Amino acid sequence: MKHVFSFLLALLVAAAAQAQGMLKFEQELHDFGSVPEGTMATHEFKFRNVGNQPVIIANVQASCGCTTPDWTKTPVLPGKTGIVKAVYSSAGRPGIFNKTVTVTSNAASPSTVLTIKGNVLNKEQVKSTLTPAQLAQSPRLVLDRTTHDFGKMEAGQAPVARFTVKNTGKQELVLGAITSQCYCVGYRNVPSPIKPGQSATVELVYSQRKLGTQAEPVVITSNDLNGDAKLTLKATVVQDLNAGSMVKESGASVPFK
Missing domain, CATH: 2.60.40.10 (Immunoglobulins)
Incomplete structure (x- = not known):
């Protein structure tokens, strides 16, 4: 009986071992x-x-x-x-x-x-492999503007700048990564490939923590062989926005109501 029980236990263990996803x-x-x-x-x-x-x-x-x-x-x-x-x-x-x-x-x-x-x-390197006719068919990225000023913002906030991107070329425009020296700029949304003659809205999130007046150069890469798109995000970054709303009244600091 003991040998039968051991045999059955071995079968159960073997079955359990084989019951797996792969x-x-x-x-x-x-x-x-x-x-x-x-x-x-x-x-x-x-x-x-x-x-x-x-x-x-x-x-x-x-x-x-x-x-x-x-x-x-x-x-x-x-x-x-x-x-x-x-x-x-x-x-x-x-x-x-x-x-x-x-x-x-x-x-x-x-x-x-x-x-x-x-x-x-x-x-x-890519351009060197293409004929003039192929280059003429390439996509072209055009921004509606190259600067956005957030004004005064609090450190740690993540305001969004919206830019309109138009493809004036003859092939689909595919946006790539965003680069910045502060590593504080990123997409909130990345549009699908933009067809020739069409436009799309690109939302950039700015998460700057460095205090003071800032002007951050940003590069948006793409398959536009004429070069990457360059823009600048500006802001005056303060530690606390509420601290700026204090005025002197009767010798004492009183917040706006």
């Missing part, structure tokens, strides 16, 4: 080839759960801050598919790149490393 990726390496600088190189790694239990991806960690991952957040049932997306920001990074994203899940193999690689060409 991720099978269509590919674990993607080569972008040549990528024009300023674009966001994006690839979706597709996978299928070939196991017999649901798989939940707990985290996807990129090997550098230049790569942004995203993935299927809901449980992937047996036989179903999902994706892990990797977005490489090529702005200011000409040359060869080789980056990884590590997928952690409750699958039988709890860790999978995916790789993206390619070669970022600067705009002069």
Whole structure:
């Protein structure tokens, strides 16, 4: 009887060990080839759960801050598919790149490393490969203005500046990353590719904490081969806006009501 119980227990343990989800990726390496600088190189790694239990991806960690991952957040049932997306920001990074994203899940193999690689060409390199006729067909980025003044703002606030971007070229305009010396400017929304002759609103968030009068140069990269768009965000940054609303009355400081 004891041997029968041990045998049954062994069967249960073996069955439990086999009852697991399993991720099978269509590919674990993607080569972008040549990528024009300023674009966001994006690839979706597709996978299928070939196991017999649901798989939940707990985290996807990129090997550098230049790569942004995203993935299927809901449980992937047996036989179903999902994706892990990797977005490489090529702005200011000409040359060869080789980056990884590590997928952690409750699958039988709890860790999978995916790789993206390619070669970022600067705009002069890209232009050298095109004919004059091809250059004439390229997109053109035109801003409605090149300066925005927030006026007085409190340190730690994140006001938004809205710019209108028009594509006066003959191909779709794709906006890339934003660069600034303060690393305090980012998109609140990134518009979809802008068709020739069309316009879109771009919202830039300014999170400046340095006090005083500021004038921050900002560069918006894109696939416009004529160059990147440059603008300036201005502000007078104070520690506390309420402190500026005090006036002297009868020798005492009294706030406005």
